Amino acid sequence: MPKTALHRPGGHAPAALLTSLAELLRQWLPRQRWFAGKGHPVTGLSVVSSTELYPGCLHLLIRTEHLGGSDDGGPGTPPPDDCYQLLLGAREVLPPRLAPAFIGRPSAGPLADLSVYDAFHDPDAAGLLLERLRTPGAAGPLLFERDPQVTVPPGLAPRLLDTEQSNSSLVYGNSFILKVFRRVQPGINPDLEVPWALARQGCSRVPAPAAWFGTSQPREATLGVLQPFLRDASDGWTLALQSLTSGGEFTEEAFELGRATAEIHVALAAAFPVRAPSPLQHRQLAAAMSERLDTTARSVPELRPYAAGLRSAFDALALLDAAIRPAQRIHGDLHLGQVLRAGRQWSVIDFEGEPARPLTERRRLQSPVRDVAGMLRSFDYAARSRRPWRPHWAQRCREAFCAGYAAAAAWDPREEPELLRAYETDRAVYEVLYEARHRPDWLPVPMAAVGRLAEGAGERRGEHPTEHLTEHRVERPAERL
Template sequence: MPNTALHRPSGLSAAPLVTSLAELLRAWLPRQRWFAGKGRPVTDLTLVSTTELYPGCLHLLVRTEHLGQPAHGGTGTPPPDDCYQLLLGVGKALPPRLAHAVIGRPSAGPLADLIVYDALHDPKAAGMLLERLRTPGTAGPLRFERDARVAIPAGLAPRLLDAEQSNSSLVYGDSFILKIFRRVQPGINPDLEVPWALARQGCTRVPAPVAWIRTSHPREATLGVLQPFLREADDGWTLALRSLTSGREFTDEAYELGRATAEVHLALATAFPVDTPSRRQNRLLAEGMSERLDAATRSVPELRPYASGLRSAFATLAALESAVRPAQRIHGDLHLGQVLRAGRRWSVIDFEGEPARPLAERRRVQSPIRDVAGMLRSFDYAARSRHPWRPEWARYCREAFCAGYAAEAEWDPREEPELLRAYETDRAVYEVLYEARHRPDWLPVPMAAVKRLAEDQ
């Protein structure tokens, strides 16, 4: 394909753009759900990459520098800077339908007195992204690539999903979904790497990548992935709450979800190298869990009475000579919101892992029990989100999920209770910190699990 990049006017070079955008972005970025530097003021802002996709539409990679610890603390040392992907529209006037996307009006620089807005809300910009993926090529450092075996129709109407957290997603004609990674880290993103590898293994539980966007500057990084959109599917969280509201059980669905999870794990163990953990690796894993607990207890006083009991789960893990199951590539952030069900069939999505963690960490091999523990915690979350609380609903779902997993994998996660308790405890500590930071009203949900896990010695 020929290089179809648009040449930027000299007035859109990095230094003048910073003059125009820095003040606006310092105020706007911290208000976005996907901004990772909550509670740490943006002390500096640098334009890493600037590409004009068409007149009035800019693709930016922006580096923000921070000082201080995250609000309500954090786990580990926070990075001093982050890199974010932005698609900005610039114009003299905007139609009313884009009023909610306005970032502001710069008072200086080349964009002075123009309106700057988040262009992912603009159907023209969203349509342009799909067209670039249909006809691969380059635009400055950006690379638009695709699987030539899959047809992508032109003119599919875009819509931006509003239920977003760490990324932004565009749906095209209910046929494809484009996930835009807001926080960019060097290297291939697992949400491209893992589904692509699973597709080569013939695993149909995961929608295969159709096209993707990456950058070559300043280093290789994945910017977005286009996949089939399962328009007739419901996510597991919605289905679980529907079950609770209607008063019916969810065990059949949980059993089949366990089988689907095991099927994905088996394919991952074939697609990527595996490793048998040693006692030293178990000790390091337990030390990391203990460090996260220490950081959380400093930030959330409600955790402190249970810290000793929780720490015992990690001490037991550290004492293990080895693990029965080898470590492998896993999902990394599995819960009911990361699975979809169409008819009686479950699919697994969103292999990015926890976006707040370093990319290298998310690509490491880990015990598949971590994914199992994440799903078990999700059943508990669903049960406690409805009143009156139905503990037996969660218990039956947990048992059914593990039974389904064992039927497909031919080993039962419950056969490794020390690992399962440690991973479930680590997950509950993460949930406590998250809820204290973002949704204080939900804090009692993970705190109930903390109390149970601290007593389960």
């Protein structure tokens, strides 16, 4: 590693680092896929912590302030300030292989005239990160830990996956995968907490954490989790599209996926507390869903004509006066892109929940019907990503998934029609906002579901909710939500 200006004992004061980095990061951060404040200019930057992992490589937690941010932190609006995890390298000369990671060349401060780059792209930095995880201990405010029963070999070649959205992932030797949480919130991340608890329950549907790291200052937070890499597995989204392309069925796979989901829910109910919902909590949940609907309708004009019909699903939920399915820990963002199949075995990954939501909300007890609704919406998305549109493919998958779930859970999600419709409606509203912000060409996909859910036709006539969808053809496979 070439000697750089970072090669000084004790590193640099935060103010000095910002002299070099502030302007570069103001321009670079909003262009990153994992940056939550899209469309909201960065008005302030501060260094929460800085740790020199080795000369030329800095681990940083950077707090950003956003123009137009709000405390409710909904999916369309960032909070007034946020915290991001960066691993920055600084070299006098940047080799060609690291050119895509280039951030800029500061003109002032301790990094003046050095090439600053995203060091997660650098095999040297990624290899050192693995060594830190292999040998637990502290590095400044960073704390590295691992499961003593798991052996992580040294020298595994790293590669950065290029398909990440809200985080970054490094694969080591096709044996382990390190998920790095770019957006950092105080508290233990569910993507560490839940798989660890499931492993203690003996649930084999989720890869168990092998090692992890976090920070203790200024508050405890999870920064990354290392898990076994399922090298021979295919994700459910890819498998579903292959089925649609070949004209085949996916009902057997959907049934087994429903069974796997139920097994995870049963294990989670044993590992964490459960709570029977009260009528007041039904009303509170319905009110939160209605508020998200109102917020989205203000941002997406296409949704406004359907708002009253969609709200009827939440009104029906608010009227429930009997205890229904107990609330518990769940996945929180379940869809076909979050499941992997190797042979006949389904595994579930990414228990982080919706990254745009506050961490306390993602760790909250919720109905398992929310996960079911997320997967049902995913079958619809897959069906609409291929020509000709095959609504009955999605319908059969939905039925098979629920049947598989019922076989393992001893209760059928279709027995909770008000809850299922409310959660599916809430998910469709989320999809509308996501597509309007990120992929406007795909907005008609959730809008077709919005039209069906607003009418509530299937519920009134006793038909399956996937019937009566309006066909919309799309030209390319949907990026996984």
